[in-house]
Amino acid sequence: MLNxxxxxWILLFLAAAPQSNEINTVLSLEGGNPPxxxxxxxxxxxSIRVRGHNVQREGGGEQALYYWVIRAKKGGAQIVDTLGSVxxxxxxxxxxxxxxxxxxxxxLNEGEHYYIDILTTNANGVDGYFMIHNGKALFAKYRSQLPxxxxxxx
Numbered sequence: 001m002l003n004x005x006x007x008x009w010i011l012l013f014l015a016a017a018p019q020s021n022e023i024n025t026v027l028s029l030e031g032g033n034p035p036x037x038x039x040x041x042x043x044x045x046x047s048i049r050v051r052g053h054n055v056q057r058e059g060g061g062e063q064a065l066y067y068w069v070i071r072a073k074k075g076g077a078q079i080v081d082t083l084g085s086v087x088x089x090x091x092x093x094x095x096x097x098x099x100x101x102x103x104x105x106x107x108l109n110e111g112e113h114y115y116i117d118i119l120t121t122n123a124n125g126v127d128g129y130f131m132i133h134n135g136k137a138l139f140a141k142y143r144s145q146l147p148x149x150x151x152x153x154x
Contacts, residue, residue, distance in 0.1 A: 022123040025080050027116070028139060029130055033108055034088035035137030041080040043120030047071040047098075048086060051115040056099065056106065067114070068105035069098040080120060108132055111150030113143055 025041035037048065050068045057064055068089060072078075076094030083092060089105035091097045100106070108114060110132045116139075117127040129143040140146045 023081075024124040025118055025120050025126040027118060027126045027128065029137040030085070031087075031137055032135045033110065033132045033137070034090075034105075035108070035130060035132065036085050036087050037116065037118070038085045039080045039083065039118065039126075041120070041123050043080050043123030043125065044077045045072065045080050045083055045095075045118065045120055046077055047119045049117045049119070050088065050105075051117075052106075052108075053112060054106075057101075063099075066099040067108070068100070070095045071098055077121075080123075109151050110135070113146060113149055 021042070023040075023042040025039055025043050028038045030036040030038055039045070048068075048070050049066060051062055051065045052067045053065070056067060070086075070091050073094055073096050078092075078094055086092055088108065097105075113129050113131050115127070115129055118125045128139055128141045129146055130137060130139045131146050131149070132138075133147050138146055
């Protein structure tokens with residue numbers, strides 16, 4: 001009888017425990033300039049935001065510093081693993097470019113740090129810093145993990 005009661009409570013606990021199949025987004029960079037953002041995970045990509053040092057538009061806050069922002073169109077969002085990679089400045093199918101409001105994304109300067117924020121639903125996104133260093137794109141979670149900036153045009 002005791003074994004039956006214990007088995008019942010174990011089964012009840014397992015049935016009530018949340019079943020999480022989330023695979024957090026992981027980012028790596030390939031190529032040079034423009035960089036290719038290579039993503040893995042099973043979240044649904046809602047937006048990518050790239051911010052730099054130089055003011056890109058009037059207004060205050062971090063929106064003035066956005067170099068390139070894309071967001072999912074209604075019904076267009078894709079699973080990160082399915083999408084795989086996005087090249088800076090090239091808006092993938094199912095997404096639209098929010099910033100810049102028109103035209104191409106501004107070029108990235110060799111030796112400057114940029115911030116990227118990849119927002120997802122159903123799993124954690126990822127953010128961090130990147131730069132173009134000696135023609136190669138580098139990514140790190142923290143700015144201090146990248147080489148020092150060598151080009152600070154402001």
